[in-house]
Amino acid sequence: MLKKERAEFIRQRLSELYPNPPIPLAHQDAYTLLVAVLLSAQCTDERVNQVTPELFTLADNARDMSQVPLEQVYDIIRPCGLAPQKSKAIVKLSQILTADYGGEVPEDMAALETLPGVGHKTASVVMSQAFGHSAFPVDTHIHRLAQRWGLSNGKSVAQTEKDLKRLFPKESWNALHLQIIYYGREFCPARSCNGLTCDICKTCFPNRKHPVKNRKA
Template sequence: MKIPYSQEEITEIFRRFSVQRPEPVSELAYTNPFTLLVAVVLSAQATDAGVNKATRELFRVADNAAAMAALGEDAIREHIRTIGLYRNKAKNVAALAETLVAQHGGEVPGDRAALEALPGVGRKTASVVLNVAFGEETLAVDTHIFRIGNRLKLAPGATPEAVEQGLLRIIPQPYRRHAHHWLILHGRYVCKARKPDCEACVIADLCKAEIKTNDVPAPLHPIP
């Protein structure tokens, strides 16, 4: 599908994102690939802040696969009761910890197929872990990126996979490593679901969204 942007415009969009957030990081709290994996599994249909609150004590007592497996489903469930779908998530976290111990020596694999074979881990979760923990140029499409891909007409698609492939086709090589975080943070804080904050948008002049209310880009400077 042809999109209404030139390659120069796309490059400029991601150049501005890179200036705004030179080294973007996940807002999930984690200390190693295992705690990152668990945090991402728990973040489905939950806010990062809510997950961080629930995992603060959980990761204090179990920050590796062996300790989490030993903790067990019941204890995990008590730690994460404040987040959505906690019963099923506790079952998955316990099972994935046991699988990591049994099949991977307790280490998180840096391979997509092995990650997606873990309980509770789908394509999006695997993409986040591969990107954040292993530095791969993956792009996990959450609700924010799915919305932006369609709203801005950067990568229109009916499914997250379609939006993912569309974005990977157009994002220039220098920007693929951090594109996942830039798009999520832009969707979370600027191009919001109910009412986009177009006055705060650094790409307002380039954006092709029909919903936009402003054509003047916000001042471009790094966000602390």
């Protein structure tokens, strides 16, 4: 199966399995999504969803969050890990949004990437899932599966994103980002499939005999 044939098979299979993939992070708007994605770095979505109800009860918009004492944010988000950096980022970006953007999250990739704690992946998630712009955020699940499926060499997250954008139609990017994440968690996890056992791996590489060694992001 050629790479483009694999990509089309994968796109169709994922669309069958997850026709309307929900956003796994609970949120109400662009701001709460931004904060939730920031919190999800090196943390599970499940843990983030356990923490954000208390955080957003305290403050669910930039203006209110900018006034919350740093220690109070830290105490709430501590279970997510990296709490010192994340709490500072949440308060500081809320202050910037309040001062420079009228309390609103900018619908602009470059502007988002200047905010504290907001990298390219976080900005891409917000642009795609909050504002509907085509983007292909690459997390560890996507980076791993792109290698297992022979869609990217995995040299870097940036390269994986470029490779996937070349292979898949632009109108499919936003759904595919979520579909691959769900598939990776359900059928092709890091420590069990190894490129040998799930339906997509076996279909794309029926003669594969040895586990795939992934490059880390």
